[in-house]
Amino acid sequence: MTSPDAPGAPPEVRDELVRLLRAHAVEAERLGQVFAERNGMHPTDLQALLAVMQAEAAGVPLTPGRLGEHLGLSSGATTAVVDRLERAEHVRRERDDRDRRRITLHYGAAAAAVGGAFFGPLGARIEHVLAGFTPDELAVVRRFLEQTNAVMRAHREAVTSATADAAGAVSTAAGAGAASTAANVSAAGAASTEVAAR
Secondary structure: OOOOOOOOOHHHHHHHHHHHEEEHHHHHOOOOOOHHOOOOHHHHHHHHHHHHHHHOOOOOOOOHHHHHHHHOOOOHHHHHOOOOOHHOOOEEEEEOOOOOEEEEEEOOOHHHHHHHHHHHHHHHHHHHHHHOOOOOHHHHHHHHHHHHHHHHHHHHHHHHHHHHHHHHHHHHHHHHHHHHHHHHHHHHOOOOOOOOOO
């Protein structure tokens, strides 16, 4: 890790790096949209498929529950996503050999085929780019990306937790208000109640 006493990059260099990171994120988003559109996939389905593929490549296949946590989806929404991907043969469910109650997710043949056809040429181009850097340069790039990704992940988890806490507080207050309102309506002899749910 860089020493805290090491001189920082000039402001213009930092600004340019931030601009390039944003440009990379935009291009990656656009590429993902094109892939999803060409294969009739919802953006959330694509994010789920990528998460499943990355987890399997890392040797730690996701369970539906962990996938839902990763995507920030409810259990029902996660099941719907996995069902769609499974019907398209992009993902398959497998029972854990050591615990038959545990289900893990793995990418299917269709995902490998369409993913290879679409992203294969990109992989070759990136390999060509990487060949232009020395091992020491690549080590610096790797360290930068690892630390940047870690910071982004920590920030996402922090704001997600804060949002969940705020939502819980609002839900609790709304529940108390609803109970009070119900009591008042009952006392007044009202006959109807309207409930809005998403």
